[in-house]
Amino acid sequence: MSVIDLPQLLVNILITGSLYALLAAGLTMVYRILRFPNFAHAELITTGAYTALFFTGRGLGFLPSAALAFLVAGLAGVLMDVGVFRPLRRKGAAVISMMVASIGVGFVLRHIIQEAFGATISNYDIPVRGYDVLGARITSIQVAIVVGAVVFIVILHLTLTRTRLGKAMRATSDNPSLAMASGIPIDRVILGVWFFGGGVAGVAGVLRGADTRLVPTLGWEVLLFIFAVVLLGGIGSIYGTIIAAYVISLVENVGVVFLIQLGLSASYRPAIAFFVLILVLLFKPQGIMGIRLGGERE
Amino acid sequence: MSLLRVEGLKKSFGGVRALEDVTMEIPEGGIVGLIGPNGSGKSTLVNVITGIFPPDGGRMFLAEQEFTGEGAHRIANMGVMRTFQVPRVFKEMSVMENMLVSKGDQTGEDLFNTFFRWGRVREEERENIARARDILEFLEIWHMKNELASSLSGGQQKLLALARVLMAGPRVLLLDEPVAGVNPKLARKIFGKIQELREGGMTFLIIEHDVDILMDFCDEIYVMDRGRIVFKGEPREVLESKEVMEVYMGG
Amino acid sequence: MSSLLSYLWDTLVYVNIFAILALSLNIEAGQTRLLNFGKVAFFAIGAYTTALLTMAGAPFIVGVAGAMVLAGVMGALLSIPALKLREDFLAIASIAFGEIIRLILLNERWLTNGPIGLRGIPQPLRSGEGLSGTLRTYVVDGVFGGNYEVFFLALTLAALAGVYLVMLRVARSPYGRVLKAIREDELVALTLGKDTFRFKSEVLVMGSAVAGLAGALFAHYITFIAPVNFMPTVTFAVWTMMVMGGMGNLNGVVLGAALVQLFERSTRFIKDFVELPVDPVNFRMVVLGLLLIFFIMHRPWGIIPERPMEVGDE
Ligand SMILES: Nc1ncnc2c1ncn2[C@@H]1O[C@H](COP(=O)(O)OP(=O)(O)OP(=O)(O)O)[C@@H](O)[C@H]1O
Numbered sequence: 001m002s003v004i005d006l007p008q009l010l011v012n013i014l015i016t017g018s019l020y021a022l023l024a025a026g027l028t029m030v031y032r033i034l035r036f037p038n039f040a041h042a043e044l045i046t047t048g049a050y051t052a053l054f055f056t057g058r059g060l061g062f063l064p065s066a067a068l069a070f071l072v073a074g075l076a077g078v079l080m081d082v083g084v085f086r087p088l089r090r091k092g093a094a095v096i097s098m099m100v101a102s103i104g105v106g107f108v109l110r111h112i113i114q115e116a117f118g119a120t121i122s123n124y125d126i127p128v129r130g131y132d133v134l135g136a137r138i139t140s141i142q143v144a145i146v147v148g149a150v151v152f153i154v155i156l157h158l159t160l161t162r163t164r165l166g167k168a169m170r171a172t173s174d175n176p177s178l179a180m181a182s183g184i185p186i187d188r189v190i191l192g193v194w195f196f197g198g199g200v201a202g203v204a205g206v207l208r209g210a211d212t213r214l215v216p217t218l219g220w221e222v223l224l225f226i227f228a229v230v231l232l233g234g235i236g237s238i239y240g241t242i243i244a245a246y247v248i249s250l251v252e253n254v255g256v257v258f259l260i261q262l263g264l265s266a267s268y269r270p271a272i273a274f275f276v277l278i279l280v281l282l283f284k285p286q287g288i289m290g291i292r293l294g295g296e297r298e
Numbered sequence: 299m300s301l302l303r304v305e306g307l308k309k310s311f312g313g314v315r316a317l318e319d320v321t322m323e324i325p326e327g328g329i330v331g332l333i334g335p336n337g338s339g340k341s342t343l344v345n346v347i348t349g350i351f352p353p354d355g356g357r358m359f360l361a362e363q364e365f366t367g368e369g370a371h372r373i374a375n376m377g378v379m380r381t382f383q384v385p386r387v388f389k390e391m392s393v394m395e396n397m398l399v400s401k402g403d404q405t406g407e408d409l410f411n412t413f414f415r416w417g418r419v420r421e422e423e424r425e426n427i428a429r430a431r432d433i434l435e436f437l438e439i440w441h442m443k444n445e446l447a448s449s450l451s452g453g454q455q456k457l458l459a460l461a462r463v464l465m466a467g468p469r470v471l472l473l474d475e476p477v478a479g480v481n482p483k484l485a486r487k488i489f490g491k492i493q494e495l496r497e498g499g500m501t502f503l504i505i506e507h508d509v510d511i512l513m514d515f516c517d518e519i520y521v522m523d524r525g526r527i528v529f530k531g532e533p534r535e536v537l538e539s540k541e542v543m544e545v546y547m548g549g
Numbered sequence: 550m551s552s553l554l555s556y557l558w559d560t561l562v563y564v565n566i567f568a569i570l571a572l573s574l575n576i577e578a579g580q581t582r583l584l585n586f587g588k589v590a591f592f593a594i595g596a597y598t599t600a601l602l603t604m605a606g607a608p609f610i611v612g613v614a615g616a617m618v619l620a621g622v623m624g625a626l627l628s629i630p631a632l633k634l635r636e637d638f639l640a641i642a643s644i645a646f647g648e649i650i651r652l653i654l655l656n657e658r659w660l661t662n663g664p665i666g667l668r669g670i671p672q673p674l675r676s677g678e679g680l681s682g683t684l685r686t687y688v689v690d691g692v693f694g695g696n697y698e699v700f701f702l703a704l705t706l707a708a709l710a711g712v713y714l715v716m717l718r719v720a721r722s723p724y725g726r727v728l729k730a731i732r733e734d735e736l737v738a739l740t741l742g743k744d745t746f747r748f749k750s751e752v753l754v755m756g757s758a759v760a761g762l763a764g765a766l767f768a769h770y771i772t773f774i775a776p777v778n779f780m781p782t783v784t785f786a787v788w789t790m791m792v793m794g795g796m797g798n799l800n801g802v803v804l805g806a807a808l809v810q811l812f813e814r815s816t817r818f819i820k821d822f823v824e825l826p827v828d829p830v831n832f833r834m835v836v837l838g839l840l841l842i843f844f845i846m847h848r849p850w851g852i853i854p855e856r857p858m859e860v861g862d863e
């Protein structure tokens with residue numbers, strides 16, 4: 001049994017947490033504003049990853065490809081809303097209809113991607129360098145993940161607090177009918193959230209794909225981790241989500257060490273997050289920073 | 299003796315103090331009215347009494363037996379039931395189904411009985427249909443019995459919600475604006491029925507904005523303002539009360 | 550000709566098994582609005598339980614009963630998150646549950662043989678001595694003229710009929726009416742004195758046990774099961790069956806199962822004869838996904854809508 005490699009453990013927690021924050025941001029925003037868990041969020045992630053594969057495969061650099069991934073995944077989010085969720089909203093469809101529709105949307109997208117790129121594993125053709133930082137190993141992709149998360153958090157914070165769009169977004173998620181009454185164009189705000197949330201998910205998918213590999217189920221594989229993060233953070237709470245991303249990452253990375261010491265397979269790693277997910281649902285459904293949603297208000 | 303008694307009830311939502319120290323007694327067989335401006339906490343009081351929200355403080359008793367903190371279905375089964383301000387009928391069920399489901403203690407609500415005592419279940423069903431018919435005929439919606447509740451007009455849904463809770467046969471019935479949106483003639487008729495039911499021993503707390511109708515039917519009226527009871531007295535005293543004038547006029 | 554017939558019998562067996570599975574989802578999601586997105590887990594538990602039991606020598610009946618009991622117990626477990634009133638939480642928790650089950654199937658090799666799965670699951674009345682041998686002579690050879698496929702078809706049809714009748718009784722009883730009330734407005738059901746948590750747990754136990762039965766029949770039919778048979782796509786297909794056929798309507802749900810299975814089986818069949826321009830699996834999933842979206846958006850009541858009970862004037 002090897003001794004725990006503390007620096008590496010800390011670095012891993014940082015990397016995974018940063019990735020989770022990026023993966024989860026869009027989901028939590030849409031969940032808050034539209035009140036349903038969008039299961040097709042998984043495929044926004046995958047869409048981003050494969051968009052970058054498409055462009056890097058045609059000789060475009062990694063960064064421009066990631067930017068295009070943002071665009072395409074963002075647009076995919078907008079299209080989902082315009083094509084499916086907005087019409088459902090207009091009909092006053094229940095949360096259940098939105099959820100089921102999102103499962104359908106996810107399957108359609110996933111299998112279109114699988115048809116286009118095949119079910120087999122792909123990788124970006126980019127050089128990955130490794131660094132030694134304070135005794136821990138970290139790759140250039142992982143540095144990008146951490147930097148990406150920091151940049152994203154700063155941009156998001158500035159958007160939410162300093163811009164009219166940010167204020168409109170917050171107002172809309174707090175109380176859509178009140179926001180509408182006070183003249184906020186909520187349809188546009190909602191589209192903005194889809195675009196931004198989808199775009200960030202797409203970039204996160206690129207980073208995840210670069211860090212591991214690409215498969216059409218890339219997004220689905222991480223979806224439940226993301227839900228654990230979103231629920232622990234409190235649905236719709238951006239800051240809660242960021243904290244929760246690192247908490248789940250910590251629990252998972254430390255949990256794996258325990259799994260191995262318990263003689264269980266490390267492939268139970270996802271089960272750790274699922275376990276946290278279920279505990280949160282049972283004991284703290286409003287999350288660490290969330291406001292109770294919906295409720296029994298007449 | 300009071301049948302329903304609440305003492306010092308408190309409830310806040312975030313920063314909003316919806317109930318601050320509400321104490322109220324409802325005598326057995328009484329009809330008590332509750333009025334107050336919008337947002338004064340009337341519905342919240344009903345929500346707390348029926349166990350939808352746990353109170354932040356205070357105690358509640360039915361016939362001197364405490365039920366603070368009990369779950370909503372337990373409280374309902376003790377005989378404390380309510381209607382909602384918005385009718386909340388079961389939309390994709392027929393009017394008759396709305397009625398039948400409401401009856402408590404049905405043999406057929408048990409899986410074992412569903413399979414092994416079907417005869418008894420059928421027989422009970424017939425009795426319940428007859429009972430539902432009486433109520434629906436009285437409220438003038440019997441002809442809608444096979445329609446989906448969603449196809450009823452707003453006023454009819456209100457009546458169905460009332461019919462449904464009467465079907466359950468509560469001891470204490472808390473009505474949250476039962477006749478808002480119902481035509482005045484039928485509204486009076488409903489209040490007449492409430493009086494009849496009271497003579498049969500049922501007890502009522504009625505939230506209503508129409509003070510005139512309350513004056514004619516209630517034994518006692520409470521007035522709420524910003525989470526507090528600001529007045530309690532006989533109907534004729536209400537209009538003379540300085541406090542009530544202040545609440546409604548003073549702003 | 551005979552291969553065409555045998556293709557038909559095979560398709561019908563699948564229709565029956567998936568109709569059972571769809572009915573098990575219907576009592577949960579269609580009648581009670583318990584959004585179980587982990588249905589495949591209970592199907593898998595049923596399949597593995599009966600496989601392990603019968604491979605260890607237990608008779609078919611014991612295997613199937615064990616499958617139903619274990620799946621039912623797991624359903625009780627899943628009902629704990631259903632304690633909360635929020636329907637989206639159960640949806641998420643049930644997906645997580647499904648994935649945990651799949652992880653266990655993949656990793657506990659000593660029990661499940663990991664990704665390779667279990668081979669040689671015995672079939673009822675296929676071989677064996679004694680009582681089983683006598684029954685085979687009378688039933689398979691006698692009644693079905695030795696055609697085992699048709700015998701198995703009849704077996705699954707009988708199971709479907711049994712499940713259908715049970716579900717029908719529930720749907721038409723005061724019990725089923727409470728389920729509908731929970732679906733429509735759980736809070737109101739509570740204020741009418743219904744112990745909604747009891748109903749919801751019982752429904753999840755029942756739905757899971759029936760899914761376990763479907764899984765058991767599936768295992769004995771294909772005789773070789775592995776985790777790849779129990780991917781989330783199964784759950785997704787079953788949801789499509791139910792939504793398309795008509796949530797809450799038993800006939801609709803059975804019809805939905807039949808349509809989806811006919812479509813699924815025929816795309817499998819066709820690909821053996823013609824070169825398809827697209828991968829049949831992708832084609833199938835995209836079509837099912839579009840159907841699901843179409844029905845949710847434009848015909849949420851399905852092909853055969855649920856009908857309320859009617860009472861006469863007398
Ligand atoms: N579930 C809830 N969550 C947050 N705040 C609530 C909730 N229910 C009520 N409130 C708040 O509590 C206060 C009292 O509301 P309540 O509905 O009890 O008033 P009311 O007297 O019934 O008014 P009305 O006459 O308009 O029906 C209001 O400020 C309301 O916004």
Ligand SMILES: [Mg+2]
Pocket residue numbers: 340341342383474
């Ligand atoms: Mg009110």
